[in-house]
Amino acid sequence: MLNAKPASLSIVNVGYRSTNFWVLSAGTSRLLVDLGWVGQFGALEAELKRKDIPLNEITHGFATHFHGDHAGVAQDLKNQGMRLIVTPEQVPQIAAMKQWMKPADNYTEINLDDNVIVPVAESRAFLKGLGFDAQFVHTPGHSDDSVSLLLDSGDVFTGDLTHPQFITDEEAEITMRSWRTLRELGATMVYAGHGPVRPIAAP
Ligand SMILES: [Zn+2]
Numbered sequence: 001m002l003n004a005k006p007a008s009l010s011i012v013n014v015g016y017r018s019t020n021f022w023v024l025s026a027g028t029s030r031l032l033v034d035l036g037w038v039g040q041f042g043a044l045e046a047e048l049k050r051k052d053i054p055l056n057e058i059t060h061g062f063a064t065h066f067h068g069d070h071a072g073v074a075q076d077l078k079n080q081g082m083r084l085i086v087t088p089e090q091v092p093q094i095a096a097m098k099q100w101m102k103p104a105d106n107y108t109e110i111n112l113d114d115n116v117i118v119p120v121a122e123s124r125a126f127l128k129g130l131g132f133d134a135q136f137v138h139t140p141g142h143s144d145d146s147v148s149l150l151l152d153s154g155d156v157f158t159g160d161l162t163h164p165q166f167i168t169d170e171e172a173e174i175t176m177r178s179w180r181t182l183r184e185l186g187a188t189m190v191y192a193g194h195g196p197v198r199p200i201a202a203p
Pocket residue numbers: 065067070142160
């Protein structure tokens with residue numbers, strides 16, 4: 001049974017450079033979903049300021065997957081006091097991410113030993129503790145470490161999970177399975193990493 005979005009929950013887009021980053025606020029908790037472009041912490045700071053969200057109120061952050069345009073300034077945010085939530089599926093990809101970075105990217109390497117590891121199966125209880133009725137759902141397709149955040153309201157943050165219209169043959173099966181899982185769990189509105197918010201595609 002799905003609930004309407006509680007009045008206390010707000011979703012604000014603080015994205016830049018065609019990528020969406022979302023601040024979810026519930027009471028005094030603020031969760032940042034997707035963590036900026038690599039080397040561009042200043043741009044994220046500026047967007048937060050523009051939207052009147054104090055950086056030091058971002059208590060927790062989560063990346064839908066560890067690519068440079070979704071988790072690029074995770075460590076910079078951690079250095080400002082944000083706790084980084086990761087699922088076990090994502091841990092190997094965090095270490096792998098630095099291989100793709102060039103010196104000119106100004107990537108701040110993510111520390112591996114001080115993150116909050118939350119298994120998908122335990123995510124509902126963990127997120128409830130932060131004030132969010134939600135869960136993490138492992139949604140591979142675009143990458144093995146892709147994890148979506150699904151709110152009980154039906155809003156789902158999917159990162160780069162490929163839109164069904166643009167799926168290529170080699171990823172078709174696994175990506176379609178991820179979309180099916182999200183639909184079965186009650187997802188209705190898709191907050192993708194790029195582009196506007198849209199209803200989930202019909203099966
Ligand atoms: Zn990606």
